[in-house]
Amino acid sequence: MLSGMLIAMAVALITLYLTTASISGIRVSYSPWNLPYYEMRMGIYESIRAIKYYNYPTINEPSAIYEFYENMSKIYARHGYFLVVNATENKTFLNLYELNLTFKTDRVDLEVKKYVTKY
Amino acid sequence: MYTLEALIASLIIFGVVVFAMSSSPQFGTETKEFTALQLKKYADDILEILDLENEDHSSLLSSWVEKGVKSNNWVEFDTNFSYISESLRQNLSIMLHVEVISPNGDAKHSYGPPPPEGAVSSFRVVPVSSPPYAYEVRLYLWFV
Numbered sequence: 001m002l003s004g005m006l007i008a009m010a011v012a013l014i015t016l017y018l019t020t021a022s023i024s025g026i027r028v029s030y031s032p033w034n035l036p037y038y039e040m041r042m043g044i045y046e047s048i049r050a051i052k053y054y055n056y057p058t059i060n061e062p063s064a065i066y067e068f069y070e071n072m073s074k075i076y077a078r079h080g081y082f083l084v085v086n087a088t089e090n091k092t093f094l095n096l097y098e099l100n101l102t103f104k105t106d107r108v109d110l111e112v113k114k115y116v117t118k119y
Numbered sequence: 120m121y122t123l124e125a126l127i128a129s130l131i132i133f134g135v136v137v138f139a140m141s142s143s144p145q146f147g148t149e150t151k152e153f154t155a156l157q158l159k160k161y162a163d164d165i166l167e168i169l170d171l172e173n174e175d176h177s178s179l180l181s182s183w184v185e186k187g188v189k190s191n192n193w194v195e196f197d198t199n200f201s202y203i204s205e206s207l208r209q210n211l212s213i214m215l216h217v218e219v220i221s222p223n224g225d226a227k228h229s230y231g232p233p234p235p236e237g238a239v240s241s242f243r244v245v246p247v248s249s250p251p252y253a254y255e256v257r258l259y260l261w262f263v
Contacts, residue, residue, distance in 0.1 A: 002124075004124070004128060005124055005127060005128055008128045008131045008132060009131060011135065012131050012132075012134065012135045015135050015138070015139065016135075016138065019138070019139065038159075038163040038167075038241065042167075042243065042244070046244050046245075046246070049172060049176055049246065050246055052172075052176045053175075053176040053177065053246050054246070056175050056176055058175060059248045061248070064248075064250075064252050067250065067251065067252045067253075068246055068252040068253045070222075071222035071244075071251055071252060071253035072244050072253050074222045074223070075220075075222055075242070075244050075253065075255045076244075078224065078255075079242060
């Protein structure tokens, strides 16, 4: 009698535990979906890379960096992200650029300031 | 006494059944989101790997796009994406569609069958050596 009741309660508890465990597992794996990690990482990577790419001797067109950044903002805007990148050449150390990146969405507000070498 | 016990036991069992039933439809939509997340990860990884920098800071992807937009020669781009598409289809049952889009939004080139409604997309900004300097490569993936 009592054991039947105990087993029933145990079964109920185990079911509850297993269901919440499996759902929370999926919730956890689902949560990064809401944050644009890939887009943030790509923004920083492509901004740094543009400085090196357009300064490389075979291309050697540093002024193109700014147009690249403008167009990158347009492309990001089409996907719903606000991205503004700016790079200024350092006057003291000639092979250095100072990179300023702003990335915004409804949930993320990212500011990156970084020194990047030309080569 | 027995009646009371039976009543409690049946209440517990009823509660469990109600709980299981209420959680199951929610579980289904979460699985759908999980599939979308998985496809997004695949798309991100494909683009990221193709865009790894060479010594001259170009990449496989940027060189294919460069050839395409400069001399309208998309053979290399199409050939390589056909290999990727084929292996995705055979190994993971995933279909692929890829587009090259100019910064103003004009589609320059595309490869693969048109993506259906639920297709997941990812994008990559690649540099090229002549104006407009940046092109968007957009990759759509969906399960067959």
